[in-house]
Amino acid sequence: MHEIYLAQEQEFLEHLTDYSYHIPYSTTVGTGNTFLINWPPITTLQEGMAVSFKADRNVTVTPKLNWSASGEKEIKKVSGSPKFFTGGIYTVRYDGYTYYLTG
Numbered sequence: 001m002h003e004i005y006l007a008q009e010q011e012f013l014e015h016l017t018d019y020s021y022h023i024p025y026s027t028t029v030g031t032g033n034t035f036l037i038n039w040p041p042i043t044t045l046q047e048g049m050a051v052s053f054k055a056d057r058n059v060t061v062t063p064k065l066n067w068s069a070s071g072e073k074e075i076k077k078v079s080g081s082p083k084f085f086t087g088g089i090y091t092v093r094y095d096g097y098t099y100y101l102t103g
Contacts, residue, residue, distance in 0.1 A: 034064040045070040047096035077101040
């Protein structure tokens with residue numbers, strides 16, 4: 001019985017940290033056109049992962065995101081180049097190559 005409980009607990013913890021289902025929220029830091037977020041920490045950036053963040057500054061030219069030192073990835077939107085403004089809250093989703101602005 002104990003092994004079943006441990007297996008279910010592990011499955012639940014993995015589900016909680018699956019950021020393709022749960023979208024965490026963070027505030028950015030950094031300089032230039034790259035937003036940095038360190039919370040929640042991730043070990044591997046995977047396709048489908050999403051994060052919402054509050055922008056700490058304006059970025060209007062080739063915005064990028066670096067989540068937990070996973071490397072800078074460009075942020076795109078379906079049409080045109082996205083613009084980010086101080087205090088704005090944005091949601092992006094990773095497609096395996098780049099982030100796409102979703103909200």
